[in-house]
Amino acid sequence: MRWVNRQVPRRHRILLGSLPILLLLLLYIFMAAQRHAANPADKILPLPGGMAQGMSALLFQPDQLSGQLLFWADTLASLQRLGIGLGIATLSALVIGLVLGVLPPVRATFGPLVTAIAVIPPIALLPILFIALGLGETAKIALIVIGIAPVMVRDIMAHVSALPREQIIKAQTLGASSWQIMIRVALPQAMPRLLHAMRLSLGPAWVFLISAEAIASDVGLGYRIFLVRRYLAMDVIIPYVAWIALLAILVDAMLVFLSERLFPWAHGASH
Amino acid sequence: MSALLALRNIWVEYGDKVVLERVDLEVEAGSFLSIIGPSGAGKSSLLRIILGQEVATRGAILLDGTPLTPECGPDRGVVFQRYSVFPHLSVLRNTVFGLECAKAPFSARLFGAARRAAMDEAIEMLNAVGLGDSLHLYPAQMSGGMQQRLAIAQALIKRPRILLLDEPFGALDPGIRADMHLLITRLWRDYSLTIVMVTHDIHEAFALGTRVIALDKRRHDPHAPHRFGATAVYDLPLRNKIARTTGGESMLPINNTLSIS
Numbered sequence: 450m451r452w453v454n455r456q457v458p459r460r461h462r463i464l465l466g467s468l469p470i471l472l473l474l475l476l477y478i479f480m481a482a483q484r485h486a487a488n489p490a491d492k493i494l495p496l497p498g499g500m501a502q503g504m505s506a507l508l509f510q511p512d513q514l515s516g517q518l519l520f521w522a523d524t525l526a527s528l529q530r531l532g533i534g535l536g537i538a539t540l541s542a543l544v545i546g547l548v549l550g551v552l553p554p555v556r557a558t559f560g561p562l563v564t565a566i567a568v569i570p571p572i573a574l575l576p577i578l579f580i581a582l583g584l585g586e587t588a589k590i591a592l593i594v595i596g597i598a599p600v601m602v603r604d605i606m607a608h609v610s611a612l613p614r615e616q617i618i619k620a621q622t623l624g625a626s627s628w629q630i631m632i633r634v635a636l637p638q639a640m641p642r643l644l645h646a647m648r649l650s651l652g653p654a655w656v657f658l659i660s661a662e663a664i665a666s667d668v669g670l671g672y673r674i675f676l677v678r679r680y681l682a683m684d685v686i687i688p689y690v691a692w693i694a695l696l697a698i699l700v701d702a703m704l705v706f707l708s709e710r711l712f713p714w715a716h717g718a719s720h
Numbered sequence: 721m722s723a724l725l726a727l728r729n730i731w732v733e734y735g736d737k738v739v740l741e742r743v744d745l746e747v748e749a750g751s752f753l754s755i756i757g758p759s760g761a762g763k764s765s766l767l768r769i770i771l772g773q774e775v776a777t778r779g780a781i782l783l784d785g786t787p788l789t790p791e792c793g794p795d796r797g798v799v800f801q802r803y804s805v806f807p808h809l810s811v812l813r814n815t816v817f818g819l820e821c822a823k824a825p826f827s828a829r830l831f832g833a834a835r836r837a838a839m840d841e842a843i844e845m846l847n848a849v850g851l852g853d854s855l856h857l858y859p860a861q862m863s864g865g866m867q868q869r870l871a872i873a874q875a876l877i878k879r880p881r882i883l884l885l886d887e888p889f890g891a892l893d894p895g896i897r898a899d900m901h902l903l904i905t906r907l908w909r910d911y912s913l914t915i916v917m918v919t920h921d922i923h924e925a926f927a928l929g930t931r932v933i934a935l936d937k938r939r940h941d942p943h944a945p946h947r948f949g950a951t952a953v954y955d956l957p958l959r960n961k962i963a964r965t966t967g968g969e970s971m972l973p974i975n976n977t978l979s980i981s
Binding site: 615619621629634 | 771773791792793794796797798800802803804805806807808809817818820821822825826827828829858859860871874875878880
């Protein structure tokens with residue numbers, strides 16, 4: 450049988466999918482154990498026990514200066530920035546993308562501007578943001594928004610303007626105005642695409658969040674990673690990175706669930 | 721005898737390519753006009769001109785004696801070969817949409833008694849096209865034939881003066897197509913519709929139409945084939961058909977021979 454025809458049953462798929470991850474973990478533990486055998490004080494590849502020890506202080510002991518449990522304070526601060534940034538970007542992508550996608554004159558006027566903004570590397574704007582908006586929360590959220598919104602706007606715009614012409618014509622023969630076409634034909638069909646754009650933007654959003662936190666912050670997952678880097682504290686960095694990955698996977702899974710639940714027609718499922 | 725729709729000296733040109741030239745056409749109220757012709761003869765262009773989706777380079781189109789605005793409106797309904805239903809709405813919501821647009825300009829949604837009345841009207845229309853049992857399905861869950869039934873119900877609920885069909889049954893398999901022919905003939909008679917249908921199926925054109933028009937190029941320049949456009953080369957009123965379907969006097973002038981204009 451050809452390999453292109455081999456379908457993997459569901460339980461085998463889980464097994465096969467976890468195999469490389471487990472192998473990588475084993476490889477890590479093997480190498481860490483080897484380094485610790487040579488030098489018990491090794492900091493570069495901490496063993497799981499060492500990580501648990503390093504993390505327990507952040508997880509369970511209040512910080513002497515602020516009195517907070519640092520790990521949870523970091524998580525909360527980062528998720529808040531990410532959420533607000535992603536929210537603003539999503540909302541503006543929906544509104545701007547919809548208007549630009551449906552109305553050709555508006556697209557002709559503002560399309561080039563959106564393209565121009567989208568090609569600027571957002572990190573290059575970071576100094577401007579810090580100078581203009583200060584070192585507080587605003588600048589970090591603004592970086593996330595500027596980083597992901599233009600791409601999302603262009604995606605929604607392209608999706609809406611690619612709706613079959615027949616649909617738009619049909620709506621007009623049913624008496625729909627531009628506004629009615631926008632809210633009843635284009636908006637609902639843009640929604641699943643919007644959730645998809647959010648999923649794709651989540652990766653870049655994390656990149657901009659960590660960058661902003663690394664440069665100027667006093668709390669946050671990215672801030673902590675770049676702070677403990679000075680002490681070669683791999684026992685904190687590695688669990689933090691794993692935690693960020695887990696959070697990203699959870700948000701992604703939530704968006705998939707939402708999309709299938711709210712827009713069954715877009716997933717070929719029954720009502 | 722009144723000409724519902726009149727086309728006067730219509731030309732369609734894209735750049736220096738002439739698609740249609742000197743098209744003069746009068747469509748009587750209550751007639752079923754089939755337009756046939758080879759690919760690229762401008763059948764669909766002609767339909768788009770009548771629909772208001774495109775503007776003729778020259779000429780005038782009159783509906784009830786008044787010139788049409790070059791924009792689609794609820795006086796002309798349409799069914800395309802594909803994509804003319806909204807995939808995100810159920811069958812019932814697809815059909816109610818036209819009523820909602822007219823009665824709720826801002827929200828495009830109806831509530832309370834108005835909503836119930838619109839729903840009832842839509843259900844009645846859906847029963848007429850045979851979709852009474854599929855009110856809550858999404859278009860993606862239905863066959864091509866059912867989607868076309870929905871597209872017809874959607875258009876008819878607005879009571880358009882003219883129903884335009886652009887190869888509406890071209891993507892359906894033969895059995896379903898025969899069912900659809902019966903359906904459209906019945907609707908045409910029951911609702912006294914005026915229908916203009918573009919098709920590449922010559923049997924369909926003659927089976928359904930009360931009049932068949934063939935578009936083709938009358939002149940041909942081998943060195944610049946794009947410089948001459950197509951026009952109506954045959955115009956055949958089907959006398960027996962009219963007598964049979966209306967049960968009375970013919971409403972159209974009769975030509976026993978093919979009138980090659």
